[in-house]
Amino acid sequence: MKFLRDYLDSIKPNFEKGGKLEKLHSVFDGLETFLFVPRHGAQSGAHIRDGIDMKRAMFTVVIAMIPAMLFGIWNTGHQHFLTLGMFAGPLDGLMDKLMFGLIKVLPLIVVSYGVGLGIEFLFAQLRGHSINEGFLVSGLLIPLCLPVEVPLWMVAVATAFAVVIGKEVFGGTGMNILNPALTARAFLFFAYPTKMSGNTVWINTSAENGQALVDGYSGETFLAQSIQSSSNYVNVAGVPYESAPDAWMNAFWGFIPGSIGETSVVAILIGAGVLLFTGIGSWRIMLSFFLGGYVMGLIFNAWGANEFMQVPAIYQTFMGGFFFGMVFMATDPVSAAQTNVGKWIYGFLAGFLGIMIRVFNPAYPEGIMMSILFMNVMAPLIDHYVVQANVNRRLKRVKVSNQ
Amino acid sequence: MGKSIKIKKGLNINLVGEADKVLSNHVSDTYSIKPPNFHGAIPKLLVKEGAEVLAGTPLFFDKNHEQVKVCSPVSGEVASIVRGEKRKILEIRILADKEIKYEDFGASNPNDLSGDEVKKKMLQAGAWPFIRQRPYDVIANPNQKPKAIFISGFDSNPLAADFDFVLHDKAEEFQIGLDAIKKLTDGKVHLGLRGDHNPTDVLKNAKGVEINYFPGPHPAGNVGVQIHHIDPINKGEVVWYVSPQDVLLIGKLFLTGKYDATRIIALAGSEVLKPRYYKTLIGANIKSLVEGNVKEGLLRYISGNPLTGERISQDDSLGAYHSSITVIPETTESRFFGWITPNFDKLSASRTMFSWLMPNKKYSLDTSLNGEDRAFVMTGQYEKVFPFDIYPVYLLKAILTEDIEKMENLGIFEVAPEDFALCEFVCTSKMQLQKMVREGLDLVHKEVG
Numbered sequence: 001m002k003f004l005r006d007y008l009d010s011i012k013p014n015f016e017k018g019g020k021l022e023k024l025h026s027v028f029d030g031l032e033t034f035l036f037v038p039r040h041g042a043q044s045g046a047h048i049r050d051g052i053d054m055k056r057a058m059f060t061v062v063i064a065m066i067p068a069m070l071f072g073i074w075n076t077g078h079q080h081f082l083t084l085g086m087f088a089g090p091l092d093g094l095m096d097k098l099m100f101g102l103i104k105v106l107p108l109i110v111v112s113y114g115v116g117l118g119i120e121f122l123f124a125q126l127r128g129h130s131i132n133e134g135f136l137v138s139g140l141l142i143p144l145c146l147p148v149e150v151p152l153w154m155v156a157v158a159t160a161f162a163v164v165i166g167k168e169v170f171g172g173t174g175m176n177i178l179n180p181a182l183t184a185r186a187f188l189f190f191a192y193p194t195k196m197s198g199n200t201v202w203i204n205t206s207a208e209n210g211q212a213l214v215d216g217y218s219g220e221t222f223l224a225q226s227i228q229s230s231s232n233y234v235n236v237a238g239v240p241y242e243s244a245p246d247a248w249m250n251a252f253w254g255f256i257p258g259s260i261g262e263t264s265v266v267a268i269l270i271g272a273g274v275l276l277f278t279g280i281g282s283w284r285i286m287l288s289f290f291l292g293g294y295v296m297g298l299i300f301n302a303w304g305a306n307e308f309m310q311v312p313a314i315y316q317t318f319m320g321g322f323f324f325g326m327v328f329m330a331t332d333p334v335s336a337a338q339t340n341v342g343k344w345i346y347g348f349l350a351g352f353l354g355i356m357i358r359v360f361n362p363a364y365p366e367g368i369m370m371s372i373l374f375m376n377v378m379a380p381l382i383d384h385y386v387v388q389a390n391v392n393r394r395l396k397r398v399k400v401s402n403q
Numbered sequence: 404m405g406k407s408i409k410i411k412k413g414l415n416i417n418l419v420g421e422a423d424k425v426l427s428n429h430v431s432d433t434y435s436i437k438p439p440n441f442h443g444a445i446p447k448l449l450v451k452e453g454a455e456v457l458a459g460t461p462l463f464f465d466k467n468h469e470q471v472k473v474c475s476p477v478s479g480e481v482a483s484i485v486r487g488e489k490r491k492i493l494e495i496r497i498l499a500d501k502e503i504k505y506e507d508f509g510a511s512n513p514n515d516l517s518g519d520e521v522k523k524k525m526l527q528a529g530a531w532p533f534i535r536q537r538p539y540d541v542i543a544n545p546n547q548k549p550k551a552i553f554i555s556g557f558d559s560n561p562l563a564a565d566f567d568f569v570l571h572d573k574a575e576e577f578q579i580g581l582d583a584i585k586k587l588t589d590g591k592v593h594l595g596l597r598g599d600h601n602p603t604d605v606l607k608n609a610k611g612v613e614i615n616y617f618p619g620p621h622p623a624g625n626v627g628v629q630i631h632h633i634d635p636i637n638k639g640e641v642v643w644y645v646s647p648q649d650v651l652l653i654g655k656l657f658l659t660g661k662y663d664a665t666r667i668i669a670l671a672g673s674e675v676l677k678p679r680y681y682k683t684l685i686g687a688n689i690k691s692l693v694e695g696n697v698k699e700g701l702l703r704y705i706s707g708n709p710l711t712g713e714r715i716s717q718d719d720s721l722g723a724y725h726s727s728i729t730v731i732p733e734t735t736e737s738r739f740f741g742w743i744t745p746n747f748d749k750l751s752a753s754r755t756m757f758s759w760l761m762p763n764k765k766y767s768l769d770t771s772l773n774g775e776d777r778a779f780v781m782t783g784q785y786e787k788v789f790p791f792d793i794y795p796v797y798l799l800k801a802i803l804t805e806d807i808e809k810m811e812n813l814g815i816f817e818v819a820p821e822d823f824a825l826c827e828f829v830c831t832s833k834m835q836l837q838k839m840v841r842e843g844l845d846l847v848h849k850e851v852g
Contacts (some may be wrong), residue, residue: 004739006740033775035739035740036737036738036739036740036741037737037738037740037741037742037771037773037774038772039734039735039737039771040734040772040774040775040776041733041734041769041770041771041772042770042771042772043836044713044714044838045824045827045835045836045837045838046711046824046827046837047703047705047709047712047714047729047731047770048418048561048709048710048712048731048769048828049768049771049773049774049827049828049830049833050752050753050773050829050831051746051749051750051751051753051756051758051773051826052751052752052753052755052756052773052777052779052829052831053742053772053773053775053831053833054773054774054777054832055742055743055774056742056743056755056774057753057755057780057781057831059742059743060755083746090500107842129776130776132777132778133777134780137434143682154619161626171554171778172778173777173778173780174777174778174779174780174832175778211662212846228843257719267568272574277754277757278753278754278755279752279753279754280753280755280781282782282783331493333780333781333782333783334780335641336782338782338783340783340786340798341793343783360476366519387794387797387813388793390792390793390813390814391812391813393792394637394812394813394814395812397637398636398637398638398639
């Protein structure tokens with residue numbers, strides 16, 4: 001790789017201050033540090049440093065999302081062919097499903113990364129700082145939390161909104177209050193609700209010549225079905241599941257309609273394993289988030305006023321974006337609570353409120369996005385009280401020692 | 404048998420090149436005393452170039468506290484006074500005599516003296532700068548009375564000198580030093596000892612002090628950690644601390660009446676051919692120590708340990724408070740896609756690399772930052788290696804915004820830059836935490852006093 005290093009070194013002066021391409025310094029720096037971890041030495045302080053850096057930390061999250069992404073690609077195809085009455089078994093027509101999914105999902109990912117990174121580069125150059133890695137994660141999260149039928153231009157607009165209003169106006173990665181990916185989703189949800197909810201957005205139902213939708217076709221997600229009944233579920237082809245546990249197993253594996261990356265609890269748990277093992281994701285947030293949702297589910301079970309409340313607590317968590325939000329959204333270190341005690345409170349309330357909003361809100365049966373965004377806003381307040389408790393402990397010590 | 408306080412948070416960094424327990428002598432031609440080593444002191448020179456000095460002759464005093472003098476470690480001639488910007492005094496170089504001649508301050512038993520007499524003698528003989536204080540991590544203010552004095556009997560930093568080895572045959576000097584230090588406070592003198600394995604009898608059998616054991620990883624040996632867990636510093640309180648080699652120095656002053664600046668240092672690091680211990684003096688030029696004893700290549704010489712030490716050149720001198728010289732490789736190459744490759748040769752507290760598979764492997768780390776400066780993003784990272792009941796990121800943010808009241812509330816009085824060294828090591832955002840803490844302390848010191 002020496003020739004590449006030499007080449008970069010040879011063109012580098014053009015991008016330094018005073019060079020003719022000075023305006024592209026951040027872009028060059030971003031590319032250079034992407035290719036090579038720079039030979040910056042520790043000039044002051046500790047002379048040796050941990051091997052980790054921001055690129056590696058962020059890329060670990062991207063790796064953790066890959067199972068959910070691959071599953072989402074497959075499931076996009078799977079749901080599509082189910083509505084056409086083809087390839088009912090999970091492994092039937094595997095290549096067809098993957099190819100179909102890839103054709104649908106890849107453009108979303110490309111648009112999200114393209115627009116987001118473009119704006120990041122622009123801001124980095126304008127502000128004269130180096131390009132931050134935060135968007136590596138957001139750029140993949142955004143498509144994974146959207147329905148497959150969302151138009152590309154909407155993804156572009158939402159990404160631009162999330163990066164500019166959600167992040168850059170606060171000063172860039174590390175300074176934002178809200179999770180950028182959820183900001184994008186919330187923007188679309190309120191700006192274009194018909195493209196973000198309902199029965200038509202989750203599955204691509206385009207039929208080629210000779211193909212036709214099956215008679216019983218229903219594009220409803222499990223969440224929408226739960227409003228009517230907590231025990232009788234049908235798949236997208238309108239075929240009822242044998243039993244409620246059978247339906248829940250399908251939800252656990254992820255063979256159900258939903259946003260691209262959110263359906264498979266299994267795939268998300270693999271990602272959670274990566275995050276927890278490497279120590280990049282907070283186990284406190286994930287665990288307390290799960291407990292919060294589960295406890296709310298139990299409370300609803302005990303209450304039992306309508307069908308939705310009767311959905312067994314553990315199955316509540318298999319639906320919608322609960323696990324996706326828990327593993328990838330709530331754990332965003334910048335927008336989550338930062339103290340260890342605060343993380344417990346933050347995670348618990350986010351899960352608790354998520355299930356609550358989901359069941360109480362008749363207009364849209366999913367509340368995880370709202371609850372996480374709400375807790376993002378509340379996180380600094382939680383941290384404030386946690387830190388204040390520490391301050392009070394210290395002040396009390398002074399009083400004791402003065403007596 | 405004292406208390407045993409388990410330190411749970413922290414990280415032991417295993418590096419190649421630990422010093423063998425073999426002691427050699429090192430004699431240098433030149434010695435340098437660097438006023439910037441004594442942080443916070445404003446030096447006022449007492450000697451001119453060309454002056455003849457004895458070991459124990461004061462070279463300069465601190466304008467803040469005129470009684471506090473820093474003395475020459477050897478006898479000889481003041482060869483030069485090196486000044487930097489704004490004529491700041493950087494170094495006082497002394498050309499040493501073959502045979503060291505000492506000023507005589509008179510031997511005496513500290514147990515027969517009053518606290519004030521002990522203090523006076525130490526101030527006069529240049530032993531005072533080795534008594535340091537928290538808060539602010541500066542030379543102790545002789546006009547104050549500390550609520551306690553702490554001595555950490557071990558250094559848990561990577562490649563640090565092993566005080567068990569340094570002290571094992573110096574029971575008498577050490578005990579007399581402790582007797583003298585005891586006179587300086589009405590409170591207790593705490594001696595913190597290694598909890599993981601058995602310390603030397605010299606430390607275990609020390610009399611007149613409270614002995615506590617600190618099992619656990621680095622920074623268990625940091626005196627700040629020990630203070631925090633035994634008798635934390637509140638606003639308005641002062642605690643003094645002394646390093647074990649400085650206890651010896653004080654002990655020898657009372658035993659012999661001489662200012663004996665002998666230091667036993669560990670010459671360590673992956674680039675040293677024969678890492679071992681050397682008996683030398685404070686301020687010794689290291690050139691003759693390292694020449695021919697280090698590997699080829701671009702090297703970083705550090706006075707002190709790799710986490711908190713000071714960067715020096717090959718033709719430079721041992722810092723006043725340091726007990727080791729470390730030599731590690733400078734980073735020379737950028738790594739192709741280094742942020743995604745497995746990096747088996749890198750150490751990480753996270754499990755994004757494979758160092759967790761080999762907890763006992765010794766690493767040869769270079770000076771690479773392994774990344775670039777970023778804003779605070781990751782959370783909970785510092786807390787894993789920071790055994791204080793303090794929220795480090797909140798304290799650092801208070802320092803960044805220069806909010807003194809917040810700094811006080813969040814515990815700035817209890818910390819020193821070295822306590823943040825491990826946080827700095829693990830920081831994903833590669834921030835200069837020790838520098839930030841130093842600046843915060845200086846600001847509070849100036850404003851609060």
